[in-house]
Amino acid sequence: METTRNVALSAAGLSVRRGKKQVLKNLEFDVIRGSVTGLLGPSGGGKTTLMRAIVGVQAGVIGTLTVLGEPAGARALRSRIGYVTQAASVYEDLTVTENLRFFAKLLGAPRAQVARVIEQVDLASHAGELARNLSGGQRSRVSLAAALLGNPELLVLDEPTVGLDPVLRVELWRLFAELADAGTTIIVSSHVMDEAEHCSRLLLLREGELIADSSPEALLQETHTTDVESAFLELVR
């Protein structure tokens, strides 16, 4: 049994209805602080909806969802959570540094953190470039850098590795591991099953249901498979 202090997230009887459709169905899980949890599953499975519920921007949430000891959506959580959506939010006519200075000001984060977060996402050589001239992957890293300002305790990242080349992908996973080692809890979604190996814990969502809640190693063992893609296929058979 985990102590409450060690639990970053706790969901019980968590359901979400969007329009006529029930898109999350009675989810039950805990996430331990300082872990990297992968939210995996096919498109439309409910990953983004679950992330939106965790950060408190999803309507129609039923059940219990406790985040860092507070009910999801509580005002006190705003500065404690960093959220990166699939669509990068950057100002086109500002440079990378100017974008981050702006976000630091909004958050009340020290300006001195700007250079650090730019370094963390490997954009130092592009710091003076206008956002409009960046590639898609570079823009999404600006959003990630903004989410790192203020040292949030929980990072919620929706498909952060989409559009990145393999080298950058590996570097980003290394950064996530370092942040987790330092105590940050990370929830990261992906529909690339291979990325599961970088997570300490996997939550597999399919059509709104949690079909696995396991470590990558245990999942492979339980399903007698050698990769997460095959494990997933085995589970849905």
Ligand SMILES: Nc1ncnc2c1ncn2[C@@H]1O[C@H](COP(=O)(O)OP(=O)(O)OP(=O)(O)O)[C@@H](O)[C@H]1O
């Ligand atoms: N605004 C909305 N109104 C009604 N239903 C929605 C809305 N947005 C998403 N849905 C439905 O909710 C379900 C889950 O969508 P969600 O975006 O959470 O899935 P996902 O696993 O993140 O998919 P993807 O990997 O494609 O981003 C889908 O069936 C989708 O059609």
